[in-house]
Amino acid sequence: MSNLLEVDHVTRRFAGLLAVNDVSFTLRQGEILGLIGPNGAGKTTLISMVSGTLAPTEGDVRFEGRSIAHVPAFRRAHLGIGRTFQIMQPFPGLSVLDNVAIGALFGHGGGERKLGRAREQAREALEFVGLEKFADQRADALGGPSRKRLELAKALAMKPKLLLCDEVMAGLNHVEIDEVIAVIRKVRDEGISVLVIEHVIKAIKSLSDRLLVLHHGEKIADGAPDAVLSDPTVVQAYLGRKRA
Numbered sequence: 001m002s003n004l005l006e007v008d009h010v011t012r013r014f015a016g017l018l019a020v021n022d023v024s025f026t027l028r029q030g031e032i033l034g035l036i037g038p039n040g041a042g043k044t045t046l047i048s049m050v051s052g053t054l055a056p057t058e059g060d061v062r063f064e065g066r067s068i069a070h071v072p073a074f075r076r077a078h079l080g081i082g083r084t085f086q087i088m089q090p091f092p093g094l095s096v097l098d099n100v101a102i103g104a105l106f107g108h109g110g111g112e113r114k115l116g117r118a119r120e121q122a123r124e125a126l127e128f129v130g131l132e133k134f135a136d137q138r139a140d141a142l143g144g145p146s147r148k149r150l151e152l153a154k155a156l157a158m159k160p161k162l163l164l165c166d167e168v169m170a171g172l173n174h175v176e177i178d179e180v181i182a183v184i185r186k187v188r189d190e191g192i193s194v195l196v197i198e199h200v201i202k203a204i205k206s207l208s209d210r211l212l213v214l215h216h217g218e219k220i221a222d223g224a225p226d227a228v229l230s231d232p233t234v235v236q237a238y239l240g241r242k243r244a
């Protein structure tokens with residue numbers, strides 16, 4: 001497997017705060033990489049430097065071998081990087097279908113040019129995540145679990161090569177979590193590589209090929225899920241404590 005994504009000594013500061021400190025990792029083609037760590041560890045900041053909503057203070061990000069560290073987010077979407085947002089922001093007045101169609105209009109390869117075709121793509125994405133029956137409803141009428149799926153559908157309508165998921169299982173019950181896990185497996189079976197931030201250890205362990213752990217902005221472990229989750233440093237930093 002070749003590297004789709006290479007994050008190379010990336011640092012991000014906010015004023016005096018080191019949110020991400022000299023982190024390097026790779027994500028291989030076809031891989032599901034899990035990213036865990038306590039609240040405030042820098043997980044969202046790290047994937048924002050991959051999606052382009054934040055620029056790194058130092059370091060480089062390469063996608064398919066080329067540096068994208070200073071490429072704006074919309075161009076990274078064109079290159080095939082799609083993401084969900086931890087804080088969901090649907091366009092409230094628009095239908096569920098049109099929220100997803102917007103994703104299709106701005107996606108991989110420059111997006112779909114025609115609205116009709118974008119809506120078709122949106123419908124496929126809604127079917128993929130199991131939201132098709134809500135297609136014509138207003139997005140703000142959706143409940144929490146469905147909004148998580150909407151975030152996934154929006155990102156998938158962009159036809160990404162790499163999908164970044166930021167806590168798409170937060171607030172879901174066990175049944176809903178299993179459903180989202182099934183959707184993410186299906187995404188990978190389509191040939192899309194996935195980076196998933198998650199707090200539910202059982203879920204991330206069964207889903208990930210590899211796990212990466214952040215703590216106070218630093219990478220403290222990277223490897224096979226079983227080995228990482230039994231690593232004393234990880235247990236001490238994260239698992240031994242209650243989640244913030």
Ligand SMILES: Nc1ncnc2c1ncn2[C@@H]1O[C@H](COP(=O)(O)OP(=O)(O)O)[C@@H](O)[C@H]1O
Nearest residue numbers: 014017019037038039040041042043044045046
């Ligand atoms: N835009 C920002 N401005 C200032 N500080 C930020 C900003 N975004 C995140 N931070 C800080 O950076 C640290 C890492 O945050 P974040 O990446 O959201 O962590 P996580 O997603 O792991 O919970 C936190 O201390 C947070 O308060």
Ligand SMILES: [Mg+2]
Nearest residue numbers: 043044045086
């Ligand atoms: Mg976060």
